Amino acid sequence: MGESFVIGMDLGGTNLRVAAVGADGGVAELFREQTLAREGPEPVIERIVSALARVSASVTASGGFVRGVVLGAPGVISSRDGTVVASPNLPGWRDVPLRDRVAAAIGLPVLLENDANAAAFGEYWRGAGAGCESMVLLTLGTGVGGGLVLGGELWRGADGMAGEIGHMTVEPGGRTCRCGNAGCLETYASATGIADRYRELSGVEEAVSAEEIHRRAHEGDANARQSYREAGRSLGLAFASLVNLLNPERIIVGGGVLPAWDFFMPAAEHEMRRRAFAAPAARVRLAPAALGDLAGVTGAAGLLWRQLAPDGKTNN
Amino acid sequence: MGESFVIGMDLGGTNLRVAAVGADGGVAELFREQTLAREGPEPVIERIVSALARVSASVTASGGFVRGVVLGAPGVISSRDGTVVASPNLPGWRDVPLRDRVAAAIGLPVLLENDANAAAFGEYWRGAGAGCESMVLLTLGTGVGGGLVLGGELWRGADGMAGEIGHMTVEPGGRTCRCGNAGCLETYASATGIADRYRELSGVEEAVSAEEIHRRAHEGDANARQSYREAGRSLGLAFASLVNLLNPERIIVGGGVLPAWDFFMPAAEHEMRRRAFAAPAARVRLAPAALGDLAGVTGAAGLLWRQLAPDGKTNN
Numbered sequence: 001m002g003e004s005f006v007i008g009m010d011l012g013g014t015n016l017r018v019a020a021v022g023a024d025g026g027v028a029e030l031f032r033e034q035t036l037a038r039e040g041p042e043p044v045i046e047r048i049v050s051a052l053a054r055v056s057a058s059v060t061a062s063g064g065f066v067r068g069v070v071l072g073a074p075g076v077i078s079s080r081d082g083t084v085v086a087s088p089n090l091p092g093w094r095d096v097p098l099r100d101r102v103a104a105a106i107g108l109p110v111l112l113e114n115d116a117n118a119a120a121f122g123e124y125w126r127g128a129g130a131g132c133e134s135m136v137l138l139t140l141g142t143g144v145g146g147g148l149v150l151g152g153e154l155w156r157g158a159d160g161m162a163g164e165i166g167h168m169t170v171e172p173g174g175r176t177c178r179c180g181n182a183g184c185l186e187t188y189a190s191a192t193g194i195a196d197r198y199r200e201l202s203g204v205e206e207a208v209s210a211e212e213i214h215r216r217a218h219e220g221d222a223n224a225r226q227s228y229r230e231a232g233r234s235l236g237l238a239f240a241s242l243v244n245l246l247n248p249e250r251i252i253v254g255g256g257v258l259p260a261w262d263f264f265m266p267a268a269e270h271e272m273r274r275r276a277f278a279a280p281a282a283r284v285r286l287a288p289a290a291l292g293d294l295a296g297v298t299g300a301a302g303l304l305w306r307q308l309a310p311d312g313k314t315n316n
Numbered sequence: 317m318g319e320s321f322v323i324g325m326d327l328g329g330t331n332l333r334v335a336a337v338g339a340d341g342g343v344a345e346l347f348r349e350q351t352l353a354r355e356g357p358e359p360v361i362e363r364i365v366s367a368l369a370r371v372s373a374s375v376t377a378s379g380g381f382v383r384g385v386v387l388g389a390p391g392v393i394s395s396r397d398g399t400v401v402a403s404p405n406l407p408g409w410r411d412v413p414l415r416d417r418v419a420a421a422i423g424l425p426v427l428l429e430n431d432a433n434a435a436a437f438g439e440y441w442r443g444a445g446a447g448c449e450s451m452v453l454l455t456l457g458t459g460v461g462g463g464l465v466l467g468g469e470l471w472r473g474a475d476g477m478a479g480e481i482g483h484m485t486v487e488p489g490g491r492t493c494r495c496g497n498a499g500c501l502e503t504y505a506s507a508t509g510i511a512d513r514y515r516e517l518s519g520v521e522e523a524v525s526a527e528e529i530h531r532r533a534h535e536g537d538a539n540a541r542q543s544y545r546e547a548g549r550s551l552g553l554a555f556a557s558l559v560n561l562l563n564p565e566r567i568i569v570g571g572g573v574l575p576a577w578d579f580f581m582p583a584a585e586h587e588m589r590r591r592a593f594a595a596p597a598a599r600v601r602l603a604p605a606a607l608g609d610l611a612g613v614t615g616a617a618g619l620l621w622r623q624l625a626p627d628g629k630t631n632n
Contacts, residue, residue, distance in 0.1 A: 034511060076595065110378050110514065132474075135406070135473070148561075150466060150471055151469070151471070153467070155466055155467070155562070156563070157450070157562055157563020157564065157596065158448075158449070158563050158564060158565045158596075158599055159563055159595065159596065159599055160452050160563070161593065161595060161596045162561065162562050162596075163561070163564040164560040164561065165560075165561060166595065167560040167592075168557040168560060168561055169486075169553055169556060169557055169591055170485075170488065172486065172553055179593065180590075181556070181590070181591040181592075194580065194629040236484055237488055240485060240497070241484040241485055241557065242561075244480040244481075244483040244484060245464075245478065245479070245480065245484055245558075245561075246464075246471070246473055246475060246478050247472070247474050247475055247476070247477040247478040247482060248473065248474020249474045249521065250490060251318075274497070275485055275497045275498075276483075276497075277477065277483065277495065278475060279392065279475065280474075280475065280477045280478075281592075283474055283475055284474075
């Protein structure tokens with residue numbers, strides 16, 4: 001019998017990724033296409049099923065064996081019921097029984113997980129969290145997402161809604177967030193927040209991309225550098241509260257803003273150390289995410305791999 | 317054979333409490349005396365051993381049986397090593413092997429736990445957290461302490477230092493905290509913080525006790541009421557971050573400020589709902605602690621009771 005794989009899926013509002021993942025976390029087949037979420041649930045489910053069938057067929061054609069499928073999807077997910085309860089990034093999705101729909105179509109065991117949780121588990125299992133038992137992942141992109149692994153287990157919360165680290169309040173009277181709150185971490189430390197601040201500081205009207213701001217910071221643009229420093233300070237504020245509250249071993253930062261690490265992380269670390277208790281602040285390691293945009297598919301698959309391998313709990 | 321008990325201890329900087337606790341959480345023998353912490357570790361350890369011996373003898377004299385002892389102590393505790401690593405409230409305690417010292421003296425199985433964790437576990441096991449699997453306890457006293465129960469287990473953090481909810485930052489540029497940070501929840505929502513604010517608002521110089529401020533609030537004193545409202549707003553800010561981060565079933569509030577619930581909790585709840593995501597905010601129940609100053613001894617004993625009773629994980 002050939003090598004075994006679990007197929008992991010990472011469904012986003014923009015991209016759909018499907019990969020065959022080995023027990024060591026290695027990605028053997030990667031298929032990627034646009035989600036075209038605006039078309040609503042049915043066409044997206046068809047694309048998911050056909051992508052899964054395609055990757056599954058590739059595995060089989062190479063003599064491999066597919067043990068099961070784990071779907072990562074954005075929004076409020078009930079892992080127990082296998083449903084997408086609601087999802088801001090997937091128009092029209094409400095109480096969609098995605099797990100059972102997919103299982104019926106492909107005839108393999110299927111699990112469903114929140115996409116940010118899957119990414120956090122991926123970094124824990126085979127990424128920057130390997131070897132630790134407690135970590136927080138923050139993904140700095142258009143928004144700020146995240147996930148918690150505590151004692152080697154995803155902490156999903158009472159209803160699967162834990163890990164909204166981007167919506168911790170860091171400035172009570174601060175910027176209005178799209179969630180309705182004021183001063184959420186996301187309004188400062190997301191790519192969007194950094195770009196907003198850059199435009200404010202430099203007085204430009206037109207949109208400037210995150211990549212462009214990063215380039216300008218490299219070239220010495222003082223406003224670009226200050227935008228990152230301020231984002232770093234807000235991150236450090238959140239880190240300090242996370243450290244005092246959870247005493248985690250690692251805080252891992254990923255997402256589209258990650259390449260600018262050197263521009264925001266010194267300020268974040270400084271702010272964290274200034275505010276948090278010395279001992280847990282000395283203990284925590286701040287680390288860049290290691291899996292890039294494969295964290296979701298890797299972690300999704302890892303959740304099933306750990307169930308399949310009874311000794312798979314530790315990730316050392 | 318008579319009824320079985322576990323002896324729980326709650327060691328504070330001021331008071332030492334020792335009680336025999338039944339499997340149902342009932343307190344059968346309660347002994348309380350002053351800690352006299354300023355005398356240093358040795359006299360305090362002697363008082364602990366003699367209090368434990370006294371309660372143990374009472375149990376035995378009534379025909380009961382002592383299954384073991386659990387010590388709750390303040391500061392940085394290593395449950396694994398059984399040591400008090402350091403403790404701001406216990407002068408001179410550094411790397412004290414309290415568990416083994418006590419075990420050698422009394423000849424019973426002994427566990428050691430952080431006191432705030434023990435109190436959180438007590439409320440979870442037989443108090444306001446009974447029937448839930450995830451809760452946050454905040455104790456509003458001289459400071460603001462707390463503990464986390466997630467998935468039916470204490471979350472202690474990587475080094476036993478988790479749960480410092482009083483040192484989440486709620487106002488980045490706010491009041492200086494004794495921990496060195498600015499704007500910690502503790503500086504606003506502790507009895508001390510409320511009294512400080514009351515003196516500020518009313519322009520009085522002399523110390524006013526928490527009880528007196530509570531009495532004045534009852535009589536309609538606008539400054540007293542505003543002090544509680546502002547404390548409530550700060551609490552609500554922390555609740556919102558906790559709800560978005562952890563999605564817990566309950567947030568439980570105890571401590572000396574608890575009797576003033578009606579003066580601070582409406583503002584806290586309002587602020588939480590204004591800031592947190594609607595779904596986890598609707599799910600969380602804000603509840604007053606049920607065990608008063610017996611939470612520590614009850615929870616300490618409960619930690620061993622749960623080990624003794626294999627079906628004791630759930631607290632329903």
